[in-house]
Amino acid sequence: MWSLADRELGSRLLLGSAQYPSPAIMEQSIAASGAEVVTVALRRQQPETGAGRDFWQRLKSLGLHLLPNTAGCHTAKSAITTALMARELFDTHWIKLEVIGDDYNLQPDPFALLEAARELVGQGFEVFPYCTDDLVLAERLVQAGCRILMPWAAPIGTGRGLVNPYGLRCLRARLPDITLIVDAGIGTPSHATRALEMGYDAVLLNTAVAQAEDPVMMARAFRAAVEAGYLARQAGPVPRRELAVASTPVVGKPFWHES
């Protein structure tokens, strides 16, 4: 078990709820993934018109922790408005804060993100900011009161995996007490394993499962991959070396620590 914003969870995989071929396949995929936290986008469903209510009801009925997000917002103001709406609709103070700064790669706007994060933390939200791997931005978000950060692996929907492992490693090393979740751009289970092996607390992904040829099977694969990465991290991997070290037993010394 681990603790995410004061809630105890078994799974370190968080899943998005968009782009599945059907609601039934989405539900089967969530079940197969073992995820207990599922994100839900408000803005794309036009909450003002009531559209999306059936979908949200269906998600609510699954008994998961819902993490509403502000996907589609391009300003701090619209993200704040969406967060307030989400709090009412889903009866949760969790918000995945997304403020897009560039439509080419859907890169978060660091300035608007920080502004919105400050405001929402002040209003009692648990803010999960979707950010780049910029260390200084991450530190400012922490100073603003964020206990969880969600740096991207790669732009949303690209499936490119961890494009800047150095940046992600820096964040992990410099923010040891912050919950770090790699979010967006993960394409294959091995990307997720790598994030966990690096010491990330969890991963959040959507496209890689929802758009797979067989989403349910892919969800199972990600479940196993996340568990493998976490176990490997706990087990203490061997250090990388430049020079070869024979692994075959030396005669008379079958075990490494035996004298």
Ligand SMILES: CC(=O)[C@@H](O)[C@H](O)COP(=O)(O)O
């Ligand atoms: C940023 C965000 O809202 C994520 O939930 C995102 O949608 C996941 O990105 P992928 O679809 O690339 O996994």
